[in-house]
Amino acid sequence: MATKKNSSSEPSAMGSGGAKATLRLDVTFYPRQALDRAREAFSKLADIEFHKEGTKTVVNFSGMRTGVAAKVPDEFANFALACTVAEP
Amino acid sequence: MDTRIEAAKNRVYCEIDEKIFPRGVVVSAAYLFLDRCYVRLESAPKKHVAVQLKGKRKTAKARLQVLADEFGNELLHQLMRDQVAEKTDGLREILVGRALLSAVPMEEEGSLPESEEEQDYLDDPLGIAVPWEEKYGDEEE
Numbered sequence: 001m002a003t004k005k006n007s008s009s010e011p012s013a014m015g016s017g018g019a020k021a022t023l024r025l026d027v028t029f030y031p032r033q034a035l036d037r038a039r040e041a042f043s044k045l046a047d048i049e050f051h052k053e054g055t056k057t058v059v060n061f062s063g064m065r066t067g068v069a070a071k072v073p074d075e076f077a078n079f080a081l082a083c084t085v086a087e088p
Numbered sequence: 089m090d091t092r093i094e095a096a097k098n099r100v101y102c103e104i105d106e107k108i109f110p111r112g113v114v115v116s117a118a119y120l121f122l123d124r125c126y127v128r129l130e131s132a133p134k135k136h137v138a139v140q141l142k143g144k145r146k147t148a149k150a151r152l153q154v155l156a157d158e159f160g161n162e163l164l165h166q167l168m169r170d171q172v173a174e175k176t177d178g179l180r181e182i183l184v185g186r187a188l189l190s191a192v193p194m195e196e197e198g199s200l201p202e203s204e205e206e207q208d209y210l211d212d213p214l215g216i217a218v219p220w221e222e223k224y225g226d227e228e229e
Contacts, residue, residue, distance in 0.1 A: 026129065028111075029115070029131075055131065074126035074142065077128055078122045081119065081122065084115070
């Protein structure tokens, strides 16, 4: 997790489509199935897209409301981790 | 476990050696902290797992230290559970197997052995229902 780029969520300024953020998650701890389940659960809070970059899954959030934008990526990561344990 | 308190970032960062705490143990411990902080797990070099525990609200440095210490304790706890589960795996399988088998209902009423069907619940071939006095009272006197 050493680098900031790899571990952090990066919220960005709000445009016309709502706030945006990016999250990079290790594929060994956050399998695609868990991410899909989390995306479904968070679908009302943000538009979420995935793409793979080496050992990371890059999660792009867009269209988030200002009030929740700061918390959505972290809550999303927590939810995905819970999914891997509770329903592997 | 190499731990670092990063108060400015409101988080604890630690690297855990997978040779001491297997990956499953780290995930189990992290799972128990999901309600208290934002948890992030990643692979780190040299077979280590990097764990980041970030406060859900602004957290004092002392509190972050407590969080790190509690996470260390939880790692040990989960490691112990893992080892006990591994040691008692066979026994658990036997117990569950027996419990399940005893819960299986008979397929048909007529499938009971003939000798059992002939038995009556009032029968007492071993004399269990006979009072002790009736059975042995005279002998002692």
